[in-house]
Amino acid sequence: MQENYTPNNREKMLWWLSTAETELVKNAVVDRNRHAIIGMLMLGTWCFATLAWTYFFSTVITELWKAALLGIFMGGMILSIDRALIKGIGRITKKIWLTLAFRGALAITIGLFMAQPALLFLFQKEVKLQASLDNEERMNEKQKAIEKRLKTEREKLIKEKQAIRSELQTLYEEVVSTQNSFIQETDGTGGSGKLGLKAIALAKKERADKAEKVYQNTLIRLSPLQQQIDSNLQRMDQNTQVELARFESLLNNGFITQIEALNHLIKNNAAVAYRYYLLVALLLLIELMPVISKLLLPTGTYQVYAKKIEEQEIAAIEST
Structure with a gap:
């Protein structure tokens, strides 16, 4: 024991990172290095959490300095939680296993969440490409949904438009047919075969004029309706484009979108899935290492010092 040792x-x-009391650990020669190792692991976890949270916030905040500040804040929160977990682990007894299970579950939860931003950063190019494909698929689904919603009204308008065209086409063919019949009658190429405006030719001319008049009247009557139908169809197309543009403006490459893209990559690509689970295990281990090291490293004289000092303080309080 070196009581005059100055760290x-x-x-x-x-x-401090390992939650050791300086006045006690400096007198525990072997435990100095043990707690320094735990402190190094805590420092690594702290830096990892800060970087992961910074990247997480950078997906939703355009200003990098704001994302960095928030990342530092959340990294500090993770450090505080990890220090609480480390501080709460003492000598292993039967009574402490339930507490350790809870602390382990908490550490695993934090580790799994912190692994997500890191994985998004490592697979950044692939995730952005998949997110672009996913957004395109969302656009197609949105367009199909709009078309399905407007299908009945559109089909009704198109059917009315086709009916108008069919009616006008029938009348127009009638006009052409009667006019051709009149011309053939007058030039002797058809009908009675007699030249000139004979009685038959006059009758055919009257039929042609009547067909022309009916066609023109019908055209005048149906043209506004046809224009209204075309206007309604055009309006529907314009509203569809406006709605699609509004929906497209909501699409982004935010955190949730990237997570979904990463899930699609894992589902559709075995190579990515294999490396994904390896990286999850590695990143989870980074978060758990301080707790694991605290459990694996043997307790030394520092623990004896701490217990003795605590018992002395309790006895002093109880004696007053």
Whole structure:
């Protein structure tokens, strides 16, 4: 034991990260290094959490400095939680296993969440490409939904338009037929075969004029209706484009969109899925390492010092 040992600032910081009491651990020669190791792992987890949260916020905030500040804040929150987890782990007994299970579940939950931004960063190019394809698919689905909603009204208008065209076409063919019949009658190429405006020719001319008049009257009557139908169809197309444009403006490459794209990549690509699960295990291990190291490293004289000091303080309080 070296009671006069003076730790440097690096050691003090690592001990603080490991939740060790400086006045006690500096007198525990072997435990100095143990707590320094735990402190290094805590520092790595802290940096990892800060970077992961910064990237997470950068997907929803355009200003990088704001994302960095929020990332630092959330990294500090994760550090505080991890320090609480480490501090709560003492000598392993039967009574502590339930507490350890809870702390382990909490650490795993944090690790799994923190792995998501890191994985998005590692698969950034592939995720952005898949997100673009997903957004295109969403656009197609939106367009199909709009078309389905307007299908009945559109079909009704198209049917009315076709009926008008069919009626006008029939009348126009009648006009052409009667006019041809009149011309053939007058030039002797058809009908009675007699030249000139004979009685038969006059009758055919009257029929042609009548057919022309009926066609023109019908055209005058149906043209406004036809124009109204065309206007309604055009309006529907314009409204569809406006709605699609509005929907497209809502599409983005935010965090949830990228997570969905990553899930699609994992589902459709075995190579990506294999590396994804390996990386999840690795990143989860980074978050769990401080807790694991605290459990794996043997307790030394520091624990004895801490327990003794605590018992002395309790006895002093109880004696007053």
